[in-house]
Amino acid sequence: MAKTKALAPEISPLRTKSHTGWLQPPFIRCAVLAAKYGHPRMPSRPAIHRPQGSGAADRARATRDRERQALRPSPAERGYDDEWRVARKLHLLANPMCTVPSCTRSATDVDHVVSIAERPELRLDPSNFRSMCHEHHAQRTARDQGFARTGSLNAVNAPQRGASHPTWLGPSVVPITVVCGPPASGKSAFVQERAGARDLILDLDVIASMITMRPIYQAPASARDAALRWRNQHLKLCSIRRAWPSAWLIVSEPKAPWREWWATTLKPTRVVVIEAPADACLARIWADDRRPEMVKRVHADAVTQWWADYSRRDADVVLRPGHRPTTGLALSRT
Numbered sequence: 001m002a003k004t005k006a007l008a009p010e011i012s013p014l015r016t017k018s019h020t021g022w023l024q025p026p027f028i029r030c031a032v033l034a035a036k037y038g039h040p041r042m043p044s045r046p047a048i049h050r051p052q053g054s055g056a057a058d059r060a061r062a063t064r065d066r067e068r069q070a071l072r073p074s075p076a077e078r079g080y081d082d083e084w085r086v087a088r089k090l091h092l093l094a095n096p097m098c099t100v101p102s103c104t105r106s107a108t109d110v111d112h113v114v115s116i117a118e119r120p121e122l123r124l125d126p127s128n129f130r131s132m133c134h135e136h137h138a139q140r141t142a143r144d145q146g147f148a149r150t151g152s153l154n155a156v157n158a159p160q161r162g163a164s165h166p167t168w169l170g171p172s173v174v175p176i177t178v179v180c181g182p183p184a185s186g187k188s189a190f191v192q193e194r195a196g197a198r199d200l201i202l203d204l205d206v207i208a209s210m211i212t213m214r215p216i217y218q219a220p221a222s223a224r225d226a227a228l229r230w231r232n233q234h235l236k237l238c239s240i241r242r243a244w245p246s247a248w249l250i251v252s253e254p255k256a257p258w259r260e261w262w263a264t265t266l267k268p269t270r271v272v273v274i275e276a277p278a279d280a281c282l283a284r285i286w287a288d289d290r291r292p293e294m295v296k297r298v299h300a301d302a303v304t305q306w307w308a309d310y311s312r313r314d315a316d317v318v319l320r321p322g323h324r325p326t327t328g329l330a331l332s333r334t
């Protein structure tokens with residue numbers, strides 16, 4: 001008798017009082033999933049079954065995602081029209097190889113270095129084009145979209161600004177070294193001497209020159225935003241998978257609290273500060289032929305500003321050119 005009772009809900013769940021109790025757990029899961037991911041095939045009325053504690057922020061995000069999807073303009077509205085198709089074809093003819101460093105595939109896609117949403121006027125500007133193989137273009141698109149969700153993009157065509165300190169980064173699974181110091185203090189040289197051939201080096205000057213295809217220090221200031229986003233995306237990748245043996249992040253970061261922020265956010269192997277004296281940095285800047293006059297002046301000011309802003313942090317590995325590190329940490333390649 002007791003056995004029959006215990007089985008009752010399974011045999012005939014309908015009309016028994018335990019019906020709701022029996023059906024609820026998977027239903028709650030549906031509602032949680034729908035609230036979290038906005039799955040299109042989920043029941044259309046999750047609100048009724050919405051459990052407490054699934055998070056107001058999650059629900060708001062799901063709603064935003066759905067609205068964004070519904071409002072997303074068509075390809076033509078987003079700027080991919082006949083004119084674009086011709087410009088694209090011409091670019092591919094002139095630039096038939098994928099531009100991703102070390103990729104040897106032929107290009108099938110043309111990528112906008114700065115997105116159309118951000119700079120609509122550069123939609124047909126060949127200087128904003130970059131040939132890519134299908135795989136690399138798909139990776140970039142996926143990253144951009146993934147990052148748009150985790151970033152602060154909250155309107156369909158809102159520009160995605162590159163943040164100096166993106167809040168959505170996480171600890172790096174790639175061993176990473178953060179190298180700080182004033183302009184011309186030798187940060188790049190420090191990294192070049194220690195990085196392996198397959199390491200990821202994130203230096204805004206180099207990135208800006210790469211994505212604009214201009215010599216180093218000659219990228220327009222407007223490229224900074226795209227360079228920041230490229231850098232941030234790669235830092236994000238470092239928190240997802242070990243795609244590189246190790247990584248090196250070059251930032252000026254004179255203020256101890258910001259170096260602390262990087263230390264907390266990325267959990268780097270070490271934070272190195274190169275305390276190169278201002279006069280040595282200035283001398284190097286003025287003697288550097290790669291820096292245009294204007295850039296020399298900006299960098300010289302930045303050296304003075306760096307030293308005015310500089311504060312020490314106990315956990316940093318401090319290098320004074322010509323001196324030994326203040327801590328016993330090995331600085332050789334990891």
Ligand SMILES: [Zn+2]
Pocket residue numbers: 098099100103104105132133134135136
């Ligand atoms: Zn490629």
